[in-house]
Amino acid sequence: MTSKRVTLLDVAKHAGVSRATASLIVRGKTTIKDSTKEKVLHSINELGYVYDRVAANMRSQTSTTIGLIITDIANPYYSELLVGVHNALDEAGFNVFLGTTFDSDKKQVALISTMLEHRVGGVILCPVSDSSHGTIERMRNMDIPLVHAVREIPPLNVDYIGIDYKYGATLAVKHLINHHHRRIAFIGGTSESSAWQLRKEGYCTALTDAGIEFDQSLVIESSLTREGGRSALKKALLNSIPPTAIFCFNDLVAFGVMQSLRDEGLTPGKDISVVGFDNVKEATLSNPPLTTIESFPRTIGSQAAEILLQRIGNPNTSLQRNILQPNLIKRST
Amino acid sequence: MTSKRVTLLDVAKHAGVSRATASLIVRGKTTIKDSTKEKVLHSINELGYVYDRVAANMRSQTSTTIGLIITDIANPYYSELLVGVHNALDEAGFNVFLGTTFDSDKKQVALISTMLEHRVGGVILCPVSDSSHGTIERMRNMDIPLVHAVREIPPLNVDYIGIDYKYGATLAVKHLINHHHRRIAFIGGTSESSAWQLRKEGYCTALTDAGIEFDQSLVIESSLTREGGRSALKKALLNSIPPTAIFCFNDLVAFGVMQSLRDEGLTPGKDISVVGFDNVKEATLSNPPLTTIESFPRTIGSQAAEILLQRIGNPNTSLQRNILQPNLIKRST
DNA sequence: CTGAAAGCGCTTACAG
DNA sequence: CTGAAAGCGCTTACAG
16 A cells, blocks of 8 residues: 555544544444534545444454355355355345355364454354364354354254255155156265265155165265266266166256266156256256255355344354255256 | 453463564464474463454554455356455465445445455455446555456556457357358347447447348347346347347356247247357256357456455556457357 | 564543 | 543564
C-alpha cells in the first residue's frame, strides 16, 4: 500500500468529533444526534474511510467469519451445500472462509489450524472419512462452536446435520429389487466413513427383507469421483456372476459407472440398472436421466449455518441432531 | 469463549524466554538455538497455544487472505475456477474469502466493501455484467491488488485473465455452418457484458464469412442458468422462421435449451443442433453429449491467483493481460 | 539472546 | 456528547 490507511481518528478529527463518537456512529448506534451523524458520514465519504472490521473484531473479541471445510468443491453436491451455507450466512452478515480437504486427514488438520489462527467464530465441518480423533478433541478444547455436516464422527457430542443414509440406501435398493434384480452391487465410497456404513446397512436390510443373500464380492469401494466410478465398475464386471444392477454411493460415482458401461458397450437403464445418491442437478440431464435419492445438499448447508449461528449466539443451547429423510427420484436408469 | 486465549506471552513465560524470542520462533526464524526452540515448541503444545495470525497481520500490515468474487457458485464453470484459485493459493499459504454476486451490481459493491473491511491482501473479481464504474475506481484508489477474470470492465488498466470469446464463438458458429445450418440462433447472456459482446462479434464474423445475413430476431438474451436457457428456447421457436441450430452462451444455458427441446418433442443434435460454451464436466454426460467450446476455468482460476500473488509480491510489475485460446470439442449435438 | 516500549486500528469504560 | 487511557495479541526496533 502506498497511501496510508485512513483511520477512525482521522475521520473524527476531520468531522470535529471525538473518536468515541465516531466509533459509535460507524457501528450504527442510534444514540447520536442526526446532525453530528451526518457530519461524520460526510467525512467518511470525503476521506474514503474503510472500516477495519479485523481490528474491531480483535478488540471486541468477536468474529464475523465462519470456516467451512468440505471435501471436494468439484463435486456439485458440495457446490450446492456451499450455496446453502453462503445464503444463510449472508443474511446474518457473516462471511465464509473456505477450505477443501480432498478427503485427506492431514489437510483437514492443517485447515482446522488455519481457521483457528484466523479467528473464525465457528466451523462447519464435513469431516474426511478417517478423521483423526485428536483434531476434533482439540477443537472442542478450544471452545469454538462447531457443527458437523454430511458425515458424523464417533464422539457424538457435537451438533450434526445430515440425512438418513440408511433409509435412503434402503429406498434405492428396494427400488431395484422391485424391478426384479437379485445381483445388486454397491459401488463407491470408503468403508471408514459413517456415511458409507449407513448406506451399507440400508443395502443389507433391503437385501435381507427380500431374502437375497449378501455377497461381499459385490461391494466395491472407490474414491468419490467419476473416475472412481469408472474403475470400480470395471472390477464389478469381472465378477463370476456379474451384477445386473448397481447402487452407487453418489451421483458422481454413478456418472462414472454410466460412462464405463457405455465404454463396455452396455446401455445404462437397459442392460444394467443404476441408482445414484444426491440428486445433483446434472442427474436430470444425464443419458439416460439418472434414478437417484434426493438428499437436499442446499438445505443441509443452510441448516448447518443456522445451527452454527444459534450456537455462536448462545453456546449453551442443547445439542442438535437433525436427520432429514430422503426421497427416491425415479427416472430412466 | 469460556477459557481465555493463550497468548504468546504466556508461552514465553512458560518456556522461560522473552516474548521477542518466542515471536521469532513461531515465525520460523532460524537464528535461534535449537535447545531454546525446542523448549518453546514444547510449551506451545503444553498450553495449546494457537498463533493469532489476525493480530500478527494487523501489526505487520500484511494479509494472508485474498478475496474471490464470482457470480454464481452453482455454475460448475465457477466451481472449477474456484478449484484452480484454491489450489494455487494453498501452495502459497493464502486463504480464500469467497463472495457471490448473483450478477447483481449492488451485491458486488457490498462484497468489495466487506472484503476491504476484512483487509484482504488482494481481490480476484469476476465482474457482474453491468458493473458500476465507481466501485472499480474505488478499489484502485485503495491501492489494493486486483485482477479481473472471465469478464473485463472498460477501464482496462487492471490485470486480466480470460479467454478469447470472439474466437471461441467463431469456432462454434463455423462448426454449425459446416453442418449446413443457415438459421443459427445465439441464446443466453446479457448484452451488457464484454463476454457477451465478444461472443456476438464472433457469431457475426462467422455468419458474414459464410455470406449469411445477420438476423437480430435470432439473438435472445437470458440469465445464465438452465432456466434461462429453457425460456429463451421457447421464444426462439416462436420465430417466423425458427432456427435449425443454437449457439448457447454457456453450457448451463445449453442444458436448459436441450431440456426445453425435449419438452417440445424435439431431439437435440437431430432435429436441432446445439453448441455450448465452457466444456463443463457434465457436458460429457448430457443426453446427447454436448458439443461445446473448451474454456479452461481451472486454468483461469489458477492463473488469476498467480497473477494476483505476483502483484502482491511486487505492485509495480507491468500490467498483465492473458487471453487463452479456446478449442472446439465435437460431440453429438 | 533479553526486556521494555511503542504501535497496528479499533472498542470499552469512565470521569466530566 | 468529549477526552484520555487501557487493552485485544501480536511485531518491530533498540539498547544491553
